[in-house]
Amino acid sequence: MNLPASFLTGAAPPGPWREFWGSFRANAGAVAGLATVAAVILLALFAPWIAPYAPQLTDSSAFLKPPAWQAGGAWSHPLGTDAIGRDLLSRLIHGARLSLLIGVAVVTLSIVTGIVLGLVAGFYRGVVEIAVMRLMDIILTLPSLLLAIVIVAILGPGLMNAMLAVAVVLLPHYVRITRAAVISETSKDYVVAARVAGAGRLRLMLREVLPNCAAPLIVQASLGVSTAILDAAALGFLGLGAQPPAAEWGTMLADAREFVLRAWWVVTFPGLMILVTVLAFNLVGDGLRDALDPKLKR
Amino acid sequence: MLRFVFTRALLVVPTFIGMTLLAFFLIRLVPGDPIETLAGERGIDPARHAALVKAYGLDRPMLVQYGIYVERVLQGDLGKSMITQAPVVREFAALFPATVELATCAILFALVIGIPAGMLAAVRRNSIFDHGVMAVSLTGYSMPIFWWGLLLILMFSVQLGWTPVSGRIGVQYYFEPITGFHLVDAWLSGEKGALRSAAAHLVLPAIVLGTNPLAIIARMTRSAMLEVLGEDYIRTARAKGLSAVRVVAVHALRNALIPVITVIGLQVGVLFTGAILTETIFSWPGVGKWMIEAISRRDYPVLQGGLLLLGIVVMLVNLAVDLTYGLINPRISRSS
Numbered sequence: 176m177n178l179p180a181s182f183l184t185g186a187a188p189p190g191p192w193r194e195f196w197g198s199f200r201a202n203a204g205a206v207a208g209l210a211t212v213a214a215v216i217l218l219a220l221f222a223p224w225i226a227p228y229a230p231q232l233t234d235s236s237a238f239l240k241p242p243a244w245q246a247g248g249a250w251s252h253p254l255g256t257d258a259i260g261r262d263l264l265s266r267l268i269h270g271a272r273l274s275l276l277i278g279v280a281v282v283t284l285s286i287v288t289g290i291v292l293g294l295v296a297g298f299y300r301g302v303v304e305i306a307v308m309r310l311m312d313i314i315l316t317l318p319s320l321l322l323a324i325v326i327v328a329i330l331g332p333g334l335m336n337a338m339l340a341v342a343v344v345l346l347p348h349y350v351r352i353t354r355a356a357v358i359s360e361t362s363k364d365y366v367v368a369a370r371v372a373g374a375g376r377l378r379l380m381l382r383e384v385l386p387n388c389a390a391p392l393i394v395q396a397s398l399g400v401s402t403a404i405l406d407a408a409a410l411g412f413l414g415l416g417a418q419p420p421a422a423e424w425g426t427m428l429a430d431a432r433e434f435v436l437r438a439w440w441v442v443t444f445p446g447l448m449i450l451v452t453v454l455a456f457n458l459v460g461d462g463l464r465d466a467l468d469p470k471l472k473r
Numbered sequence: 474m475l476r477f478v479f480t481r482a483l484l485v486v487p488t489f490i491g492m493t494l495l496a497f498f499l500i501r502l503v504p505g506d507p508i509e510t511l512a513g514e515r516g517i518d519p520a521r522h523a524a525l526v527k528a529y530g531l532d533r534p535m536l537v538q539y540g541i542y543v544e545r546v547l548q549g550d551l552g553k554s555m556i557t558q559a560p561v562v563r564e565f566a567a568l569f570p571a572t573v574e575l576a577t578c579a580i581l582f583a584l585v586i587g588i589p590a591g592m593l594a595a596v597r598r599n600s601i602f603d604h605g606v607m608a609v610s611l612t613g614y615s616m617p618i619f620w621w622g623l624l625l626i627l628m629f630s631v632q633l634g635w636t637p638v639s640g641r642i643g644v645q646y647y648f649e650p651i652t653g654f655h656l657v658d659a660w661l662s663g664e665k666g667a668l669r670s671a672a673a674h675l676v677l678p679a680i681v682l683g684t685n686p687l688a689i690i691a692r693m694t695r696s697a698m699l700e701v702l703g704e705d706y707i708r709t710a711r712a713k714g715l716s717a718v719r720v721v722a723v724h725a726l727r728n729a730l731i732p733v734i735t736v737i738g739l740q741v742g743v744l745f746t747g748a749i750l751t752e753t754i755f756s757w758p759g760v761g762k763w764m765i766e767a768i769s770r771r772d773y774p775v776l777q778g779g780l781l782l783l784g785i786v787v788m789l790v791n792l793a794v795d796l797t798y799g800l801i802n803p804r805i806s807r808s809s
Contacts, residue, residue: 442620
């Protein structure tokens with residue numbers, strides 16, 4: 176029989192946090208992802224102290240130096256240098272800072288706007304709901320990068336506009352989750368009871384409905400960070416995101432494209448950082464979804 | 474059944490209207506005066522400015538301008554490219570087959586590898602193969618495809634010399650573009666080596682573009698198969714003594730493929746997104762590269778028209794997927 180251990184010992188059942196952590200911990204991939212995310216966060220926080228050089232510092236005696244383990248490389252520049260002598264390792268570390276900033280800022284903006292729109296659509300049904308959901312459908316129909324590049328083309332290239340564009344592209348996911356939660360919760364008895372007791376709409380929204388859609392929102396937020404980092408890097412690669420000399424991984428790849436024949440390290444390492452970071456956030460997001468999904472509870 | 478088709482088709486109309494609204498107003502958001510943007514750095518004298526404003530209808534109320542825009546769109550006039558002066562629709566039609574050819578090969582690659590991999594992973598659950606497929610799939614899903622393309626070029630085109638670096642076909646071949654699809658046209662033309670060249674140019678871009686859909690399709694097939702394999706009728710089939718192959722391939726796969734087909738259809742939007750990046754890396758002359766060039770040249774009619782046209786294509790494909798899903802799964806069409 177599959178009884179929880181606490182049943183036999185008579186101890187109190189584990190609280191929701193411990194239960195969640197137990198499920199999350201069992202997923203090896205999720206734990207590895209979490210460790211990697213923590214490492215990237217540390218890199219980003221302590222970048223100015225960890226990185227051996229400043230990211231914009233050029234060294235005219237060391238153009239396109241290969242990594243230390245290759246012939247011609249030196250341990251003063253462990254991962255080599257780029258075309259104008261900037262240390263690649265330092266730029267990658269500072270790039271972590273930029274990418275995390277992008278991911279968190281975009282998702283925060285998107286979630287807050289998405290929750291507001293979802294709550295409004297769900298509570299004030301009718302025309303408002305139809306208009307909001309149609310707009311979300313259109314944003315979902317249009318290819319995401321296409322919409323983002325058109326927005327950036329209109330507003331002008333730059334990091335802020337790129338972040339705004341990606342936030343718009345991510346919006347529909349949060350609006351849909353929130354609205355679905357509003358619709359399913361408002362028909363339940365406790366919400367009706369609260370309303371009868373005189374609770375206003377705002378209180379209903381924030382106290383009753385919102386906590387119940389927290390779980391899917393958190394999962395979507397984690398996956399959203401990875402999408403945001405990937406999309407911002409794509410925009411940077413196309414020259415529409417962070418502009419040179421910013422040490423953003425996608426922008427670094429754009430600069431490196433012409434050196435694909437001569438200097439493999441300038442192309443390989445920034446992309447590897449993107450892959451590892453995005454993979455880590457996806458693993459964490461998947462782990463969160465499996466741990467928070469009640470249908471999967473054994 | 475007809476009612477289902479009709480209601481689904483009708484839902485397309487508000488989405489179309491919304492897209493035209495978006496395309497119309499997005500361009501109005503461009504900072505600065507549109508006529509001055511058209512004139513560029515040369516500047517424009519006030520009398521000509523006023524005449525152009527009247528000619529483009531920019532002095533009319535916004536709603537009237539929108540009405541004129543929609544009327545033109547419905548007649549197939551999406552304006553002219555500011556750089557080449559060619560109609561946007563004609564440029565799109567010339568470049569679209571290249572993107573379709575690339576996207577088709579990419580999705581074929583994704584299906585041929587993804588569906589069997591997902592199936593096997595589901596059948597051998599929790600085995601090394603299963604974990605391997607999941608790991609590769611998650612990596613493919615997290616991969617920045619612009620980097621993946623550069624890596625593959627580095628490895629296969631530069632180091633090994635197996636595939637060409639860019640373009641659709643070797644410069645020494647010429648044939649009449651009958652369908653616009655180089656694979657078909659090369660084969661029809663009968664020129665020696667042309668088909669081989671076209672195929673060689675397609676290999677790397679198709680793999681790069683198909684990586685993301687491959688990951689999604691493999692995952693989706695695996696989870697759909699797992700769900701189906703747990704059903705009672707599969708247990709019955711096994712109890713009847715049917716061979717494992719027959720149970721999986723005939724009974725399970727058919728039902729597992731239903732959600733997978735929906736996912737395939739919905740990949741079209743993802744494919745266009747990926748095509749923009751893939752075409753840039755491989756210098757593939759399709760609509761993705763066209764849009765990127767339009768941005769750097771500030772060619773707003775192309776941007777506006779391209780966005781609308783691609784949106785319409787995705788919308789129509791989604792409709793087709795919706796209808797197909799309703800046809801395959803009678804529960805959907807009966808309930809509406």
